[in-house]
Amino acid sequence: MDLSDLTRDLAALRDEAVLSIEAASDVAALEAIELDVLGKKGRLTGVLRGIGGLPAEDRPRVGAVANIVRAALEGAIAARGGDLRGAALDARLRTEAIDVTTPGRPIRRGSLHPINETIREIADIFGQFGFVTYEGPEVEDDLTNFQMLNIAPDHPARDLWDTLYVDIDGQLLRTHTSPGQIRVMTSTAPPIRALLPGRCYRYEAIDASHASEFFQVEGLMVDEGTTMADLKGLLDQFAKALYGADKRTRFRPGYYPFTEPSVAFDVECLVCGGSGCPACSRSGWMTILGAGMVHPVVLQYGGLDPERYQGFAFGMGVERIANLRHSVGDLRLYMENDLRFLDQFVAAGRVEAAR
Amino acid sequence: MRVPLSWLRDYVVVDLEPEVLAERLTLLGMEVKGIERWGADWRNVVVGELLSVEKHPRADRLSLTTVRIADGQEPLAIVCGATNIVAGQRVPVALPGAVLPGDRRIERTEKMGVVSNGMLCSGDELNLTGDADGILILPPDAPIGAALTDLYGDVVLDVDVKPNRGDALSLVGLAREVAAITGGALRWPETDPVEDDRAVAELLAVEVRDPDLCPRFVGRWVDGVTVGPSPDRVQMRLRAAGQRPISNVVDVSNYVMLELGKPIHTYDADGVVERDGRRALVVRRAAPGERLETIDHVTRDLDRDTLIIADERGPLGIGGIMGGAGSEVGEATSRVIVESALFDPILIRRTGQRYGLRSEASLRFEKGVEHRLARLGADRAARLIAEWAGGSVARGRTDTASAEPTATHIPFRPARVNRLLGTDFPADEQRAVLARVGIETETNPDDAVVFVPIAAAPKELDAAEVGRDVLVAIAPTWRRDLAIEADIAEEVARIAGYDTIPAILPDTAMPAYRPDPLAVRDVIRETLAGAGVSETVSHALVAPAAAKRFAWAAELPRVSGSEPPIGRLIHVTNPLSADHSVLRPALVGSLVEIASANIRHGRDDVAIFEIGKGYGRDADLTREWWRLGIALTGAFDPPSWNRPPRLADLDDAKGLIELIGRRLGFADLRSTPLTDEPLLHPGRAARVVATGRDGVMLAGVVGELHPAVAADVDLRGARLIVAELDVAGLGGGRLSDVRPEPPARHPGAVRDLAIVVAESVPAVAIADAIRTGAGPLLLSVDLFDIYRGTPLAGNEKSLAWRAVLQAPDRTLTDAEIDQTMADITAAVAAAGGRIRT
Known part of the structure; x- marks a missing residue:
């Protein structure tokens, strides 16, 4: 080779x-x-x-x-x-390769009840203004539910609260969250900014707009210089937070025995925008809560000197606020707990562009 | 209160459009709830002139009429059944196509062979007067062809007068408010009657034995009256105001009540016994055993707490509530006693409630009636009776308290008013504003010491003593709601307008931090919703049967420090419906009911939870306890095209409970069998307890609803898993910070163990044995399989566990691991298990 x-x-x-x-x-x-x-x-x-x-x-x-x-x-x-x-x-x-257009594997998600979510929302809004939350009992005594709120026995204003009584002398199912005002004042020194959510009861036939059980949120602010102007400013902020910054609000005289002066607080009709429609009885306004300056007698019962301390209280029906937020027309839907209704609240809300 | 504007205009000039007036009244605190166009429901009803009235050829009770409704137009032939018509009268004619109140449609018809081109209307058919039999005869000057709406239409405001403003529960009272808006003057109606020369004292005697309950009784005497219908104009007003016309004398009572706010009662004097030649009324408490047939023809037993008007024979009426049938004014009445009395508001309220009799009149008494209205109401009523029913008014009044109180003086500090309102109204402006509703003010010239009423508490007056910068408000006698400085502040704000109050945000001191009592509830809510369970809110008031059936019989474990639920149910004594008459002692019943309702709606998967209270009592002590309830049925893993559904079982519920435990920082959940709870399947129920640093943090029961219970509530055969739990912090608690361990730097040893035990040994016993045997080196032990079948005996099962052994500071040696496994084996053997190899 x-x-x-x-x-x-x-x-x-x-x-x-x-x-x-x-x-x-x-x-x-x-x-x-x-x-x-x-x-x-x-x-x-x-x-x-x-x-x-x-x-x-x-x-x-x-x-x-x-x-x-x-x-x-x-x-x-x-x-x-x-x-x-x-x-x-x-x-x-x-x-x-697979068919990518088939639906995803479903992931369970439950809904949160609109009543509790609305309470949460209200507490969050007022929380921004320093309000802290308290709770009180639902079985109340007549003294705290009425008398200490300047509603004597046989007071004609008792007609405003059709009351359910229980089989214990002097006890009843609270007709409003207002007795919480007394409970907060007697347990807490001013400055007070309190929010009191809870279940209330009335002797009321149930229909689309009346419930025998319902929820309220009470607010109380007491200090030496808290004025009706503060109340007006806060409620205006509250309405704008809930319903939009462009919404007009108004104060008009109302009546509650435990406030003086008393206020009915209206927001521009959310349906017609103020021009008048059946939803607002053609007034252009919707009343969303009642309020007023805490009556001096109530301050006294709360253990505070009405010459030194003054403040305001407000109370709102949670269902009413929720109705307006969600355009729900029938109160009964909230306590029927039909999942076809509740499931829709899996949505936390609808994202809108920041304004 | 219904306010016909045409009537209101008797007392004040109203130039404003109804909508504007309504808004202004609302902003003044007299909320207008509705504006009704009275007569808007008369469509195609016009004034016609009867040209002829003849008998119907074939029906005796019908008339044939011809009616002219326009000049130069053919008269209409109309058949009519009324007998009060004659040619020449002007009457309301509903033309074919007309619509009457109640949506009654009028068409061209044939009546007994004669064509009728419409209908002649009665006052009742038009909702104008109370006469349903006769045709409404219009004044002779009513323009022929005019639409009735234009002649008799009105605007009626529905005003919500607040309970403290009884004075405004009248047309005159509301006219005052309108005058405050417009600056116009109030026109007080003429009240003085024309009197004859008989002294009332010779005809009527009144004795009030209980002046505390009846502070004033004013009587008047009118005789020679002819009872009959009121003038049409009066009937129309009453109708529009929501009162049914009855007769002229009775209508006077209602008219004066609506006009002045003073309830009036009238008696047929011949129904009252005479004494010493005079009709003698006595106001006294009823004696036990006395009875009275009231004008609604119900005979009522009277009691000591009832104030009655009586004569020598006995009760004639319940004071301020309802008169008696025996002295009721009727068609035959010719002599009338007018009663214009004041009654104690609380007496009236209690009496009305006790007898279930509350009326427009008693509501006004309850709110308190101005003292001098007793006199003015009596005068006005006597005057109107004479005017509408004829008759002659005797001279003077029988008056048990003719001295009328003077105006209340309320010292107030304009600066304090501003401090309350957050305003800056000068004192003079406040005075001017108050004057618009008749509150005059005086200065305090020498800075004399005056007491400013701050709070008129039920017992004592809390008053500030000041001299300087004080004004004195003189509250008109009708304003019984004004008593303290804050009342004056409200008047200033109300009349100046609430829109004059600025809106600012508080700049005062903030309260101290307070943990949110809803925080733990919110964590649980968000956790469960995230795990696919939906929140419910249900009635706390339930049916007694449901409350009894769905109360836990077994003693349930409790969170450390929580008070035990207490025993008896709390019943509502005046429930609206038995279905909502007892406060629930537990949540489980509500959840079962919700599940059942949803299943009946065709929903087969239900996963719900509720955080709510249970309620109970022990003697007079009541307690409310927060609980978390869960109910699951149907597919827990929802089906999809790539996965079959998986039905919820006990382990899903336990998984949710464990998840809550993990979220709230107490990880070890122990389940023990619960076999004696009648609500739950004895073989599928457990007590669950999770312990944390501060003791038991979560405790309750979970199980499958007992088949016998499920059969009674309609679940369509579905199995329902329920749980009810006490969780620390549900009623208010704060979440402390998570304290994580750093991840171990040394590898752990993983060992799998198959342990054979008798079927009757619960898994928790073996888990406990493994933990005990392993000691501190055991990081975790988890059950990962259960096997039954060969080669095991028929009553055995094999539990497969994965144990992780680890020391925080070193890698375990084989010797340490082997020793630990030997210890585990020994402990398992002691618990009745053997290691399967």
């Missing part, structure tokens, strides 16, 4: 190997070829084994040719391998 034989063999090996590399149908076949040609016991090594019979001066020349052949074959294998792997990936991706 001489130099030219070896060189010829190398060229033949190269040509044949390149052909088989290009013909390899998958990565495994290519790897087999690589092993067969370039492996430790491969054909290239086999050809070079004949190098020992060459004169010493020829050996480097054969080595150089062999390296060129090896590099060429390695390049061919890499190129073919890249092609084959790309094709395999393409094939896999094709077979793995």
Whole structure:
């Protein structure tokens, strides 16, 4: 064997190997070829084994040719391998395609009741103005529910609260959250900014706009210089927070035995915007709560000197506020607990662009 | 109160449009709830002139008329059943197509063979007068063809007069408020009757034995009256104001009540016994056993607390409430006694409630009637009776308290008014404003010491003593609501307009921080909603049967420090309906009912919770306790196209409870079998208790509703899982901060254990054994499988647990792990289990 034989063999090996590399149908076949040609016991090594019979001066020349052949074959294998792997990936991706338009796997989510959510919202709004929350009992005594609120027995204003009495002398189901005013004043020194949510009861036939059980939120603010102007400013903020910054509000005289002066607080009709419609009895206004300056007698019963302290109280029906927020027309829906109604409150709200 | 504007105009000029007037009154505190167009429901009713009235050829009781409704137009032939018509009269004609009150439609008809082109209307058919038999005869100058709405239509305001303003529960009272708005003058009606020369004292005697309950009784005498219908104009007014016309004398009572706010009663004098030649009335408490047939023809037993008007024979009427049938004014009455009395408001209120008799009159008495109205009402009533029913008024009054009180003086500080309102009204402006509602003011010239009434508490007057910068308000006698300085402040604000009060945000001191009592409830609510359970809010008042049935019989575990629920139910004594007459002792009944209702609506998966109170009493001690209730039925994992539904079971409920425990920082929930609670399936119920640093933090029961109970409530065969839990902080508590352990730096050793036990051994016993045996190196142990079947015996099960062993400061050696596993094995064996290898 001489130099030219070896060189010829190398060229033949190269040509044949390149052909088989290009013909390899998958990565495994290519790897087999690589092993067969370039492996430790491969054909290239086999050809070079004949190098020992060459004169010493020829050996480097054969080595150089062999390296060129090896590099060429390695390049061919890499190129073919890249092609084959790309094709395999393409094939896999094709077979793995799914219908991406099917619905997602449902994730359970319960709803939060609109009454409690509305209480939360009211507490959050007034919380921004420093009001803290208290709660009181639902079975109340006549003294706290009425008399300490300046409603003596046989007071004609008792007609404003049709009362449910219980089988314990002097006890009743609170007709409003207002007795909480007394409970807060007797337990807390001014400055007071209190919010009192809770369940109330009245002797009232149930229909779309009347409930025998309902929820109220009472507010109380008492200090040395708390004025009706403060009340007006706060309630205006409250209405704007709930119903929108563009809503007009108004104060007009109301009547409660436990406030003097007393206030009815109206917000521009949310249905017609103030032009008058059946929802607002054509007045353009909707009354959302009652309020007033705490009556001096109530301050006295609360243990406060009415010459030194003054303040305001307000009370609102949670269902009324919720009705207006959610455009619900029938109070009964809240306590019927029909999931077809409640499920809609899975939505926390509707995101609107910040204003 | 219904206020016909045409009537109001008798007392004050009203130039404002009704809508404007309504808004101004509302802003003055006299809320107008509605504006009614009285007569708007007469469509196509016009004035016609009767040209001829003849007998119907085939019906004796019908007349054939011809009616002219426009000049130059063919008269209409109309059949009519009334007998009070003659040719030449002007009458209301409902033309074909007309609509009358009550949506009654009038068409061209044929009556007994004769065509009728419309209908002649009675006062009653038009809701104008009380006469349903005769046709309403219009004045001779009523313009022919004019729409009746234009002639007799009115605007009626529905004014909500607040309970403290009894003075405004009258047309004159509201006219005063209108005058305050417009600056106009009040026109007081003429009250003086024309009197004859007989002195009333010779005809009528009145004795009041209980002047505290009847502070004043004014009597008048009118005789020679002819009882009959009131003038049409009066009837129309009463109708529009919501009163049914009855007869001229009775209508006077109602008219004066609406006009002046003074209830009046009239007696047929011949129904009253004479004594010494005079009809003698006595006002006294009823004696036990006395009875009275009232004008509604109900015979009532009277009692000592009832104030009656009586004669020598016995009761004639219940004072201020209702008269008696024996002295009622009727068609035959010719002599009338007018009673214009004052009664104690509380007496009237209690009496009215006791007899279930509350009327427009008693409501006015309850709110208090101005003293001098007793006199003015008697005069006005006598005058009107003579005017409408004929007759002659005897001279003078029988008056038991003719001295009339003077105006109340209320010192006030204009500066304090401003301090309350947050305003800056100068004193002169306050005085001018008050004068508009008749409150005159005086200065305090020498700065004399005066007492400013701050608070007129039931017992004593809390008064500030001041001299300087004080004004004295002189409250008109009709303003019984004005007593203290704050009342004057309200008048200033009300009349100046609440819109003059500025709106500012408070800049005063803030209260101290207070934890939100709703915080724990809100965490639970958000957690459960996030886990797919919906919140409900249901009635606390339930039916007695439901309250009894759905009370827990078994003693339930409680949170440390919480007071136990107490025993007996609290009943409402005056429930509107038995279905809502008892305060619920537990939430479970409400949740079962909600689940049932939803299932009946076709909903098969229900996952709900409620945070609410239970209520109970022990003697006079009442208690209210917060609870969390959960109810699950149907698919807990909702089905979808790629997943079948999975029905809720006890483990879902326990999973929710464990989740709450994790959220509130007490992780170890222990369940123990509960076999003796009648509401729950004895084999599928557990007491659950979670303990935290401060003791038991969550405690309650969870289980499947007992099939016998489920059969009684309609669940359509579904299994219902319920839980009721006491959770620390439900009634108010704060969440302390999470204190996390740093993640261990050394790997833990995981070992799986299959432990074979008898079927009767609860899993919790083995978990306890593993914990006890492992000691402090055990990080966690979780049940991951339960196996039954070969090669186990039929009464055995294999519980597979995964235990993680770890030391905080080092990697455990094999020797330590092996020793721990040996300890576990020994403990498990002691608990009756064997390690399956």
